[in-house]
Amino acid sequence: MNHLILVNLQRPFPEGTAQDLVPIHPDFPHVLMEREAAAALSRLMERLHGWRQLVPVSGWRSREEQRQIYDSALRDHGPDFTRQFVALPGHSEHQTGLAIDLGLLGPDLDFICPAFPYEGICQAFREMAPAYGFIQRYPAGKEAVTGIAHEPWHFRYVGKPYAGEIARRGLVLEEFLS
DSSP states (O other), X not given: OOTXXXXXXXXXXXXXXXXXXXXXXXXXXXXXXXXXXXXXXXXHHHHHTGGGTEEEEEOOOOHHHHHHHHHHHHHHHOHHHHHHHOOOTTOOGGGGTOEEEEEEOSTTOOSSSOOOOSSHHHXXXXXXXXXXXXXXXXXXXXXXXXXXXXXXXXXXXXXXXXXXXXXXXXXXXXHHHO
C-alpha cells in the first residue's frame, strides 16, 4: 500500500486496493491497521508505555461502517457537526488502514471526538509520532486545507522519512503532496 495515499473529500479511497490488515494489539483484536502501520504504532506505544493510558478508538473501517457512523452522527448531532468531524463513506482515511484515533483512558470516552489533550502522555505521543512514521492529520489552523475540523486524536501513518519532514515543515498531507 502507498503510505502517502491521499483520501479526503475530493479524493475517495480507490475500491479494490489491496490491504494487509492486522490487529494493533492483542488487547484490541477488533482494531485493525495496515501491517506496517500497526507495527510502528506498537513500537511507539511500547516506548511510551501508552497502552496503560491511551485507548485505540478507531482504526480501519469498512465503507459500510463509515456509512453507519456518518448516518448516526447526522441523526444525533446534525449536518454541521457531521460535516466537520465525520468523513463521507468512501472518503475516510480510516478506510486506508493507515489512520488511528486515540483517546485518553477515562470513563467518558467519546467515539467521535475522544479526549486527547496537549499535555501528558497525549503530548508525548504527539511529539514522538513522527519518529515512528505518524503525523497528526488534522491540526488546528489547517481546516481550510484538509476540509476537516481540528482533530487532536487522529493520527495517520505516512512512513518515517515523510512524517519527519511533514512535521518539521508544519504541513498537512495535502500541502506536502502538492
